[in-house]
Each structure stands twice: as C-alpha cells, then as structure tokens.
Amino acid sequence: MKKKxxxxxxxxxPKTKSEEPTLPWKIDESDLAKIDSESQDYKDLAQGAPPLKTRPVFLIALVLAIFAAALFMVASIAIENDRIKIGISEKEKEAAILQVNLDKAAAEKTTLEHNASQLEKRVNDLSAQKELFTAVLESLTKKEDVIPAETTSSQVPPSEILPSQVPPSEKQEKRE
Amino acid sequence: MAPARAKKHLFLNYKGGTGKTSVSTAYGYYLAGKGKRVLMVDLDAQAHLTACLNEESVYHEKSLYSVIVKGEDIRNIIVDTSLPNLKLVPSSIALSSLELPLFRMPLREFRLRKALKNAEREYDYIIIDSAPSIGLMSLNAILASDEILVPLLADFLSFHGLKILLETLASIEKDFSYYLGRIHIFLNRYNPDYAICRECEEAVRRFYPENLLKTVVRESQEIMNASSEGKSLFELYPDSKVAEDIKNLVHEVNGGEL
Incomplete structure (x- = not known):
C-alpha cells in the first residue's frame, strides 16, 4: 500500500523568531557572557593553585564553619528541649487547676444533693402535717355540726326552750 | 560604529544525501562572487565541504576541536580558498571525537555560537554545513545560526525525514526557550518528470506553505561535477540551469539585502 x-x-x-514573545526569561547574550565568565573564573581559580594544600585559610574557615554549624545545632536542640520542658510544666499546672476545680464542683454537688434530700424530707413532713391538719379540720367541722343537736335535747326541757334558744334546725322544722 | 555581525545560515537535514554540501558550497561561492565576505564552516567529520573547496588534502594542525574544547580562537584555524573573500573552517575525521568532551562542558550547546563571535564581525555571511545526524554539534549549529535552510529531496522518505526534523526543531525551541530564525525548505534535485517529485512538492506546499521557497533546485550533473572537481559551479558552468537556480535561491532567501 502506498504511503501517504x-x-x-x-x-x-518551530515557532521561529517571528512568533517570539518578549519575555524576560529569553536567553540573552549577556546571560551567556555572564555564565561563561563565571565558568572562566572558576577555571582560572582551579588552574592556579593545587587544591587544599596551600589554602589553609579555606581549610580553617571550613572547619570553623562546620564547628559553628554543629554548635548551632546543639544550642538549638538545648533551647528546644527547655522550651518543651516549660511547656510540659505549664500544662501540668493547668491540669492541677482543672483537678482542683473538678474537686470543688464535686463537693458542691454533694452539698447540693444533701440539701435537696433534706428539703425533700421537709416537704414530706410538711405534706404529712398538712394532711394531719386537714384531717383535724375536717373532724372539727363534723363535730360542730353534730354536738349542738345533742346538747339541746338532753339538757334543756322543750317547754323552757325560748325561741331564741331553739336551734335554727328545729325552728325550721316547726315552720315546715 | 562596529561592523555588522555576519548572517549565519545553516544548511541542515538529518537525512544524508539531500545535497546540503553541494548547495551550500554553490551558495557560498555565489555570495563570494557578489563581493560578500563569506566564511564556510564544515561541521561534518566526513569533510565534504572541505573537499568541495579543495582543502581536504591539506593538513591542518588545528581544527574545530581545539576551538570548541580548548577555547582557541576560531580565526586561528580559518584557511583561504580559491576566492579571496571566501574562507573556510575545515573539518577532518578528528571532529567525530568532539562530542564526548563537549558533552561535559558548561554551555555545551552554545560553544559554536560563542566561537563564531570572534569571527562574525569580519564576515558578511557565515555558511554552516552540518552533518546528517542528530547530535550535540548539530544542536550547536542550530543554536548558532540565524536562518536554517533545509534542502529536501522530492521523495517520500525525505518528506518523512522533514517531519522528524521540524518536530526536533520545535522541541529545541521549547527546551532552550530559544526561538530559531526563519526556516526555509527548498526542493533539491527536483525532476518534474517524476510523479513522486510532483506529489512531494504538492505535499510540502500544502503542509508547510510558509516555509517552502518558490525556488526549486533542479536535478543536474553540473553541480555534482563542480563538487567532485572542488571548484565553483559558477566558474565551471556559469550559464547552467542549476546555477540559475542557486542564484534564485540566494536572492529569495536574502531578499533585497543582497
């Protein structure tokens, strides 16, 4: 089959320069020159002296830098450690305060419960008293109705009962 | 006022045998014949451009290797040719071992561009003949050039190779954030009697209309003979049709600047 x-x-x-946008990241001649000069500077530096042996200053600076870095790390760890300890003690304090408040609340609750039970008992007592007084009042009310009828028939003859002395119930019966 | 920088034209095609060397030689000869100061750069380790300019038998102590890797001034390796204003940066088989040390160098893709800076004020045109391969030197040539000329044989395989080339150039632009110069495609060794040639021309015109040059370099023996004799086409066959085609090509690419 024939290829198409x-x-x-x-x-x-390729877009080519006709579509080239004007953007700052375009590689410039000056960018190339700068990179190349840095490369050349390094080459010159590397070519001149043998490494390490005749550069004690760099060695000392390197050792000092490493030492300073190690010291910095140790100090950072120690400071971090202290900070954590302080944090822990503060947290413990807060926990103790919370515990005290909790105990207080528990004691208050016990007192309130005791008071509540006492009040309940008093209410029960009062209710019982109320019932008693109610019963007494009822019984007293009944006795007043009954006792005046018994007193007039047994103690005073009927002829001598003055109209004013006739109990209202008898008056009413007579009238009827 | 500093002299203007040379226009750098690269003849490029990853497919071999498309006529890069023959046409670039004739192109350079014509420009030199018009009085321009021309520097030809041979980047192919096969040194065919060097042979076309009759310099292959001459031993050159220094080469592009010393320029690219050791930072030697390119002007130290430029040689004369038969024309006074046509110079050459010759190549040799030693160039084939250039990529390995180049690979480890900083700004390895821009070494040729940097090297040509030393010479670009002394020439009007720098014509670069690249090798038919996708490699670091080819990338150097692409990033060093202002315009790219792609000779294309009018057949299917060349058309397919063109697809690979254009996609590679697009990815180079993207990877390096660097927009290439104009890309000119022209048909080489064109024979209108062959249907495949006409089909290929039609396909290129249809799919790459902005890049296709009107000029077509027709199939001819004259340009092959000139290459084999190491002489200028315009010296040997000044009135040939292919000479006319090369002139038209030069004028079409350079417009009114010539």
Missing part, C-alpha cells in the same frame, strides 16, 4: 504524505506531517512546528 499526509500521514507524515510534523505535529509540531
């Missing part, structure tokens, strides 16, 4: 030209067309085309 249209199946072999480039999927991406």
């Amino acid at each position: 030209f249209e199946d072999n067309v480039a999927s991406q085309m």
Whole structure:
C-alpha cells in the first residue's frame, strides 16, 4: 500500500523568531557572557593553585564553619528541649487547676444533693402535717355540726326552750 | 560604529544525501562572487565541504576541536580558498571525537555560537554545513545560526525525514526557550518528470506553505561535477540551469539585502 504524505506531517512546528514573545526569561547574550565568565573564573581559580594544600585559610574557615554549624545545632536542640520542658510544666499546672476545680464542683454537688434530700424530707413532713391538719379540720367541722343537736335535747326541757334558744334546725322544722 | 555581525545560515537535514554540501558550497561561492565576505564552516567529520573547496588534502594542525574544547580562537584555524573573500573552517575525521568532551562542558550547546563571535564581525555571511545526524554539534549549529535552510529531496522518505526534523526543531525551541530564525525548505534535485517529485512538492506546499521557497533546485550533473572537481559551479558552468537556480535561491532567501 502506498504511503501517504499526509500521514507524515510534523505535529509540531518551530515557532521561529517571528512568533517570539518578549519575555524576560529569553536567553540573552549577556546571560551567556555572564555564565561563561563565571565558568572562566572558576577555571582560572582551579588552574592556579593545587587544591587544599596551600589554602589553609579555606581549610580553617571550613572547619570553623562546620564547628559553628554543629554548635548551632546543639544550642538549638538545648533551647528546644527547655522550651518543651516549660511547656510540659505549664500544662501540668493547668491540669492541677482543672483537678482542683473538678474537686470543688464535686463537693458542691454533694452539698447540693444533701440539701435537696433534706428539703425533700421537709416537704414530706410538711405534706404529712398538712394532711394531719386537714384531717383535724375536717373532724372539727363534723363535730360542730353534730354536738349542738345533742346538747339541746338532753339538757334543756322543750317547754323552757325560748325561741331564741331553739336551734335554727328545729325552728325550721316547726315552720315546715 | 562596529561592523555588522555576519548572517549565519545553516544548511541542515538529518537525512544524508539531500545535497546540503553541494548547495551550500554553490551558495557560498555565489555570495563570494557578489563581493560578500563569506566564511564556510564544515561541521561534518566526513569533510565534504572541505573537499568541495579543495582543502581536504591539506593538513591542518588545528581544527574545530581545539576551538570548541580548548577555547582557541576560531580565526586561528580559518584557511583561504580559491576566492579571496571566501574562507573556510575545515573539518577532518578528528571532529567525530568532539562530542564526548563537549558533552561535559558548561554551555555545551552554545560553544559554536560563542566561537563564531570572534569571527562574525569580519564576515558578511557565515555558511554552516552540518552533518546528517542528530547530535550535540548539530544542536550547536542550530543554536548558532540565524536562518536554517533545509534542502529536501522530492521523495517520500525525505518528506518523512522533514517531519522528524521540524518536530526536533520545535522541541529545541521549547527546551532552550530559544526561538530559531526563519526556516526555509527548498526542493533539491527536483525532476518534474517524476510523479513522486510532483506529489512531494504538492505535499510540502500544502503542509508547510510558509516555509517552502518558490525556488526549486533542479536535478543536474553540473553541480555534482563542480563538487567532485572542488571548484565553483559558477566558474565551471556559469550559464547552467542549476546555477540559475542557486542564484534564485540566494536572492529569495536574502531578499533585497543582497
């Protein structure tokens, strides 16, 4: 089968300078010159002296830098450690305060419960008294109705009962 | 006022045998014949451009290797040719071992561009003939050039190779955040009697209309003979049709600047 030209067309085309955007990241001649001069400076530096042996200053600076870094790390760890300890003690204090408050609240609750039970008892007593007084009042009310009828029939003859002395119930019966 | 920088034209195609060397030689000869100061740069380790300019038998102590790797001034390795204003940076088989040390160098893709800076004020045109390979030197050539000329044989395989080339150039632009110069595609060794040639021309015109040059370099023996004799096409066959094609090509690429 004959191959087709249209199946072999480039999927991406170079944009070329006609479509070049003006963006700051474009590689400039000065960028190249700068990179190249840095590379050259390094080359010159490397070419001149043998490494390490005749550069005690660099060695000492390196050792001091490492030592300072190690010291800094130890100090940081120690400071961090103290900070954590302080944090722990503060947390413990807060916990103790909370515990005290909790105990107080528990004691208060006990007192309130005791008071409540006492009040309940008093209410029960008062209720009982109320019932008693109610019963007494009822019994007293009944006795007043009964006792005046018994006193007039047994003690005073009927002829001598004055109209004013006739109990109202008898008066009423007579009238009827 | 500093002299203007040379225009750097690269003849590029990853496919071999498309006529890069023959056409670039004729191109350079024509420009030199018009009075321009031209520097030809041979980047192919096969040194065919060097042979076309009759310099292959001459031993050159220094080469692009010393320029690219050791930072030697490129002007130290430029040689004369038969024309006074046509110079050459010759190549040799030693160039084939250039990529390995180049790989470890900083700014390895821009070494040629940096090297040409030393010479670009002394020439009007720098014509670079690249090797038919996708490699670090080819990348150096692409990033060093202002315009790219792609000779294309009018057949299917070359058309397919063009797809690979253009996609590679697109990815180079993207990877390096660097927009390439104009890309000119022109048909080489064109024979209108062959249907495949006409089909290929039609396909290129259809899919790459902005890049295709109107000029077509027709199939001819004259340009092959000139290459084999190491002489200028315009010296040997000044009135040939292919000479006319090369002139048209130069004028079409350079417009009114010539």
